[in-house]
Amino acid sequence: MIRILKYPSSRVERFLASLSSRLETYPSRLERSVRSIGRSVQREGDIALCKFTSKFDQVDLKPEEFRISEDEIQRAYKEIDERLLEAIRLAVAKVRNFHARILPQSWFESTDDGCLLGQLIKPVDSAGLYIPGGKGGETPLISTVVMTAIPAKLAGVKRVIMCSPPRGDKSLHPALLVAAKETGVDEIYRVGGPWSIFAMAHGTENIPKVDVICGPGNIYVTLAKKIVSFQVGIDLLAGPSEVVIVADDNADADFVVWDLLAQAEHDPQSMSILLTTSGRLIREVKAKLKDALSRGLRSEIAREALQKRGALIKVNTIDEAFKIANTIAPEHLELLVANPEAYLACIKNAGAVFLGAHTPEAVGDYIAGPNHVLPTMGLARFSSGLSVDRFLKRINFIKYSPQALKQDGPRVITMALNENLPSHAEAVAVRLRKMKNP
Numbered sequence: 001m002i003r004i005l006k007y008p009s010s011r012v013e014r015f016l017a018s019l020s021s022r023l024e025t026y027p028s029r030l031e032r033s034v035r036s037i038g039r040s041v042q043r044e045g046d047i048a049l050c051k052f053t054s055k056f057d058q059v060d061l062k063p064e065e066f067r068i069s070e071d072e073i074q075r076a077y078k079e080i081d082e083r084l085l086e087a088i089r090l091a092v093a094k095v096r097n098f099h100a101r102i103l104p105q106s107w108f109e110s111t112d113d114g115c116l117l118g119q120l121i122k123p124v125d126s127a128g129l130y131i132p133g134g135k136g137g138e139t140p141l142i143s144t145v146v147m148t149a150i151p152a153k154l155a156g157v158k159r160v161i162m163c164s165p166p167r168g169d170k171s172l173h174p175a176l177l178v179a180a181k182e183t184g185v186d187e188i189y190r191v192g193g194p195w196s197i198f199a200m201a202h203g204t205e206n207i208p209k210v211d212v213i214c215g216p217g218n219i220y221v222t223l224a225k226k227i228v229s230f231q232v233g234i235d236l237l238a239g240p241s242e243v244v245i246v247a248d249d250n251a252d253a254d255f256v257v258w259d260l261l262a263q264a265e266h267d268p269q270s271m272s273i274l275l276t277t278s279g280r281l282i283r284e285v286k287a288k289l290k291d292a293l294s295r296g297l298r299s300e301i302a303r304e305a306l307q308k309r310g311a312l313i314k315v316n317t318i319d320e321a322f323k324i325a326n327t328i329a330p331e332h333l334e335l336l337v338a339n340p341e342a343y344l345a346c347i348k349n350a351g352a353v354f355l356g357a358h359t360p361e362a363v364g365d366y367i368a369g370p371n372h373v374l375p376t377m378g379l380a381r382f383s384s385g386l387s388v389d390r391f392l393k394r395i396n397f398i399k400y401s402p403q404a405l406k407q408d409g410p411r412v413i414t415m416a417l418n419e420n421l422p423s424h425a426e427a428v429a430v431r432l433r434k435m436k437n438p
Helices: 010-020 028-044 046-057 070-079 082-100 142-155 174-183 193-202 219-228 253-264 279-293 299-309 318-328 340-346 361-366 402-418 422-436
Strands: 003-006 107-110 116-123 126-130 159-163 187-189 212-214 242-247 271-276 310-314 332-336 352-355 392-399
Touching (some): 003 010, 028 046, 028 193, 028 219, 082 142, 142 174, 193 212, 242 253, 242 318, 253 361, 271 318, 279 299, 279 310, 299 310, 318 340, 332 361, 352 361
Parallel strands (some): 126 212, 159 187, 242 332, 271 310, 332 352
Antiparallel strands (some): 107 116
16 A cells, blocks of 8 residues: 655665656646637637636636625625634634745845945735635635735735636635635636636736736646746646655654645645654554545545555664655655754755644644645755745845946946947946046
């Protein structure tokens, strides 16, 4: 069911090599198909959105029905459980508090020679959120509304819209509507699929063009985001979920089992790996995994994921475990070890880190505060999770005084001439001459 390996060994090296090339590859025929959808949306606008919603979602919509009304949003509050509303509001408060702490500020600096240097921090004008509806619209990603909308609004984006595929009765799940309202989303549209990505990227008669698009989706949505990434900003191209757990002999096997399965249940391509110094823990986890899978909780998905990209790896030292973890660069890294804070300095590559036995990755998915939109496929080597930065622009500004130009100008001329750009040099030289001979 799940491979058991001992490090160092050639088997571990082969397994790690297979993970190092786990970047998602998309069949060219699928990309051609998605590009065709994009061309239709650009040509036909709302008509294309109606056509594709009818064909793929089996819902017949008119363009004037795209936008969710305020009455629908208010009804949604009456349709959800009070405990869910409380959980959404707690998540909103904690995510907002975390992201508010990392808001950058504009700055400037005056130098002794009269220069003024600085940077303006400005939000994009508009952002679009894509929120999957889940199977049949009945398993909506409520948390993704929170994780994408709050950074956008904190950044100061004036217009935040949301697109999500409609259910059979044309509605969106009430929890999605409530989450959108609680996070400050300005407009909600019952349009999903890759055609909604193209609509937000290019604009149609009823869906506005935006500057940034964020949110997960299936392979078709991901391909659409890839295609439009030359016209709009996107968060990232996400692959299957990942977790690496570093554990010592004190780790609870039940905690390890369910944390591995929490990722494996997402997708047959998900990655769930245990790195531990404890042979006892590996034996217990292997036995308990079998029992847990027998309960039938998304078992077929989880079982396939564990077979493809799951492993229980015995290492000799915790240092070896971190060496492997940094090589993998996982989306989620859990430290089920004594005094986990002491190991933070060992971490080079991870999307997010979860410290200690009472910090399952699931709290990060929903409530804790940091964003759950994280780099996968090893991209944590050079990228980070979604934050307010995705919705901000950094505009540098420069003001030179005559004194500063006299001092630096000759060096600018020298560099420009060495790059064979004479007009660059002359743009400085003409000013220097006029200062000398006004």
